[in-house]
Amino acid sequence: MQSSSLTACDGYTLAGVSVSSAHIATWAIAAVAIVGVIARPRRLPEALWAVLGALALVAGSLLSFADAVAAVRQGTDVYLFLVGMMLLAEIAREQGVFAWLAGYAVSHARGSSSRLFLLVYLVGTAVSILLSNDATAVVLTPAVYAAARHARVPPLPYLYVCAFIANAASFVLPISNPANLVVYGRHMPSLQSWLAQFTLPSVAAILVTFLMLRLALRAQLTGAPSAPRGTSPLSAGGRIAAGSIGLMAVALLTASARGWSLGLPTFLSGGIGAALIWLLVGASPLAALKQLSWSILPLVGGLFVLVRGVEQTGLLDGLDPWLRTGAAAHGVVFATGAAAAVASNLINNLPLGLIAGTLAGTNPLPASMSGAALIGVDLGPNLSVTGSLATILWLLALRREGEHVSAWTFLGLGCIVMPPALLASLLAYL
Numbered sequence: 533m534q535s536s537s538l539t540a541c542d543g544y545t546l547a548g549v550s551v552s553s554a555h556i557a558t559w560a561i562a563a564v565a566i567v568g569v570i571a572r573p574r575r576l577p578e579a580l581w582a583v584l585g586a587l588a589l590v591a592g593s594l595l596s597f598a599d600a601v602a603a604v605r606q607g608t609d610v611y612l613f614l615v616g617m618m619l620l621a622e623i624a625r626e627q628g629v630f631a632w633l634a635g636y637a638v639s640h641a642r643g644s645s646s647r648l649f650l651l652v653y654l655v656g657t658a659v660s661i662l663l664s665n666d667a668t669a670v671v672l673t674p675a676v677y678a679a680a681r682h683a684r685v686p687p688l689p690y691l692y693v694c695a696f697i698a699n700a701a702s703f704v705l706p707i708s709n710p711a712n713l714v715v716y717g718r719h720m721p722s723l724q725s726w727l728a729q730f731t732l733p734s735v736a737a738i739l740v741t742f743l744m745l746r747l748a749l750r751a752q753l754t755g756a757p758s759a760p761r762g763t764s765p766l767s768a769g770g771r772i773a774a775g776s777i778g779l780m781a782v783a784l785l786t787a788s789a790r791g792w793s794l795g796l797p798t799f800l801s802g803g804i805g806a807a808l809i810w811l812l813v814g815a816s817p818l819a820a821l822k823q824l825s826w827s828i829l830p831l832v833g834g835l836f837v838l839v840r841g842v843e844q845t846g847l848l849d850g851l852d853p854w855l856r857t858g859a860a861a862h863g864v865v866f867a868t869g870a871a872a873a874v875a876s877n878l879i880n881n882l883p884l885g886l887i888a889g890t891l892a893g894t895n896p897l898p899a900s901m902s903g904a905a906l907i908g909v910d911l912g913p914n915l916s917v918t919g920s921l922a923t924i925l926w927l928l929a930l931r932r933e934g935e936h937v938s939a940w941t942f943l944g945l946g947c948i949v950m951p952p953a954l955l956a957s958l959l960a961y962l
Contacts, residue, residue, distance in 0.1 A: 582834025603840035612795030616802035776805030872908025
């Protein structure tokens with residue numbers, strides 16, 4: 533596919549694609565924008581880099597305005613999903629649901645750090661599955677930190693749980709990770725097909741991640757949790773928020789089973805939950821709306837435009853013959869999953885998911901490759917702090933609490949935890 537705004541070819545090829553100066557400029561702008569999103573030079577917001585990159589493509593006539601608008605509109609389902617999920621997660625946080633869950637884990641640890649570790653892991657698994665990995669990173673992390681401090685135990689081992697389970701449990705359901713929506717897009721499998729493909733790989737990822745994380749952090753699990761047994765009951769608002777989460781899960785499972793888009797049901801679930809709490813408890817939804825990370829929407833929109841620009845250079849079409857050749861090769865599942873996992877840590881899994889979704893949409897690949905790519909995109913980010921948006925949000929949440937984890941420290945732990953979990957998950961996928 534070639535855009536009418538691109539200049540004539542300069543007479544050489546790359547990956548089977550005729551290369552022009554416009555192609556090179558498009559790739560350079562996309563690369564700089566993605567590096568900016570990941571590295572955040574001068575601590576400028578991630579969304580700013582994605583939007584500036586998108587505007588540069590249009591201003592330089594490398595992508596038409598109409599194509600840019602079409603790319604932004606392509607993400608409508610993702611925007612609705614993110615707003616609904618963030619809103620429901622925020623009202624649950626405001627009404628004490630996550631603090632109650634963390635407190636429940638502490639009170640039932642019975643003085644055992646190992647039992648507390650397991651309980652936090654189980655809570656993180658449930659939140660990631662039903663509210664997405666971003667919710668685990670953003671709202672469960674502060675609650676776990678507060679619970680660990682209250683229990684007078686070192687908080688960092690339990691905070692690591694929030695980061696690693698956020699990604700390990702992110703492909704149990706289509707709703708568990710926004711990246712799932714962009715990888716499959718309009719070709720999202722039915723819920724029955726999804727569960728058939730990913731139940732065993734998800735179980736393998738969750739179990740092996742727990743075992744490796746528990747082994748790697750065993751020396752840090754010191755001290756006995758001192759919090760008393762028992763927890764205060766949820767408030768009326770907390771019960772409404774928890775019920776809204778349950779209803780949302782039912783609505784999304786129903787939508788997925790019927791092959792419907794997931795964005796609108798998620799958006800409506802969040803809106804209805806906020807309205808119920810406003811009407812029955814009196815808590816204004818404006819406070820929750822102010823706390824939402826609205827910058828994620830222009831970030832995703834900008835990434836959609838950048839990927840559309842790269843797509844129109846023909847580079848993704850040029851990769852198709854290589855993918856077809858690889859599909860017939862032995863070990864394609866492992867090669868695809870490993871490549872996606874590594875690439876997620878190089879360019880972040882959200883833009884990689886968009887690229888994978890574009891390839892799947894224009895050049896449908898064998899199901900084995902698409903599934904292996906999804907596993908790599910979702911689980912691979914457990915290698916480094918730059919792998920997924922959830923991990924970046926987790927790191928920011930830690931910094932707000934005064935904790936610091938360097939990129940090298942996380943990488944050292946990720947090298948122990950992620951590869952065995954990825955291997956086990958891909959073996960279970962076969």
